[in-house]
Amino acid sequence: MKLRYSQVTPRHFYLNRRQFLSTAAIMTALPLKAAKLSNVSKTSYNVSGERVTSYDIVTAYNNFYEFGTGKDQPATLSRNFRASPWMIRIEGEVASPKTLDLDAVMRLAPLEERIYRHRCVEGWSIVAPWIGYPLSALLKQVEPNGKARYVAFESFYDPKQMWSPRQAGIAFPYVEGLRLDEAMHPLTLLAVGLYGETLPNQNGAPLRLVVPWKYGFKSIKSIARIRFVEREPGTTWARNWPEAYGFYSNVNPRKDHPNHSQSSEVRLGEPVLRSRRKTLMFNGYAEEVASLYGGMDLMRYY
Numbered sequence: 001m002k003l004r005y006s007q008v009t010p011r012h013f014y015l016n017r018r019q020f021l022s023t024a025a026i027m028t029a030l031p032l033k034a035a036k037l038s039n040v041s042k043t044s045y046n047v048s049g050e051r052v053t054s055y056d057i058v059t060a061y062n063n064f065y066e067f068g069t070g071k072d073q074p075a076t077l078s079r080n081f082r083a084s085p086w087m088i089r090i091e092g093e094v095a096s097p098k099t100l101d102l103d104a105v106m107r108l109a110p111l112e113e114r115i116y117r118h119r120c121v122e123g124w125s126i127v128a129p130w131i132g133y134p135l136s137a138l139l140k141q142v143e144p145n146g147k148a149r150y151v152a153f154e155s156f157y158d159p160k161q162m163w164s165p166r167q168a169g170i171a172f173p174y175v176e177g178l179r180l181d182e183a184m185h186p187l188t189l190l191a192v193g194l195y196g197e198t199l200p201n202q203n204g205a206p207l208r209l210v211v212p213w214k215y216g217f218k219s220i221k222s223i224a225r226i227r228f229v230e231r232e233p234g235t236t237w238a239r240n241w242p243e244a245y246g247f248y249s250n251v252n253p254r255k256d257h258p259n260h261s262q263s264s265e266v267r268l269g270e271p272v273l274r275s276r277r278k279t280l281m282f283n284g285y286a287e288e289v290a291s292l293y294g295g296m297d298l299m300r301y302y
């Protein structure tokens, strides 16, 4: 499958882009609108087996502090976010560091749909139909060396388009990390789409992580840089409040957050009286991922 990013870019935008390619000012003014993704494998993988949450909820109720701390703010404040052109840098403990543009990233592996549960540490959850491919396909491109034990991720940050750290109450750029085996796990998705289209800005355009067995904040949005490192990298929420957030942050109904009980969750979009459900260990993905944490005290690494 050869998919050029131009093929998934709305025609009017693409024509404009070619027409004005040299005019940086105009490029900056043109937001990238969601466009239909073709060539997505039909074998949609629904590991949740549950009803998909509506588009209206998943794209209107968001956490994306770069575009505001209110749930409804990212959808409005990211409307003019310039997500194209995009470059992603992959470096650190690797044989061959690489800078890829979005076309290269989109062409790297066949796109597939993955329907995953998403559980936010705040106690709400959704079921979302992501489009992407296993992150491992991207990571294999750079040949990590023997020192590489963790993968550090960094979000794009532009103070001209986004809130300041003072406004948001957290440091930017947003940073996250995974142990190498977690990053290479087949469930760990590099997502470029949602509901059959390119990612809406508020959901982390143009590419984000989706790690379904961990709390939502591990699924870092709008990734600009990936680094292979030897030591456990710092992560935004663990730095901000170490007593409440750990590096691993696997969904665990028996380990409460100081402000949020984790034993149950509210499934957004369900009738109020039936919306509360029990939270599952590893968000229901224990069969696939529990073996990653063999020797670890799960009550400590949450």
Ligand SMILES: Nc1nc2c(c(=O)[nH]1)N[C@H]1C(S)=C(S)[C@@H](COP(=O)(O)O)O[C@H]1N2
Pocket (backbone or CB within 6 Å): 058, 061, 062, 063, 064, 065, 066, 118, 119, 120, 121, 155, 174, 202, 203, 204, 215, 216, 217, 218, 219, 220, 221, 222
């Ligand atoms: N860069 C960045 N990534 C982020 C966040 C953020 O504020 N900034 N919020 C996280 C949190 S707390 C959650 S629950 C999910 C929300 O993803 P969604 O809005 O697509 O549902 O994104 C995560 N990724």
Ligand SMILES: [Mo]
Pocket (backbone or CB within 6 Å): 063, 119, 120, 121, 122, 215, 216, 217
């Ligand atoms: Mo979250």
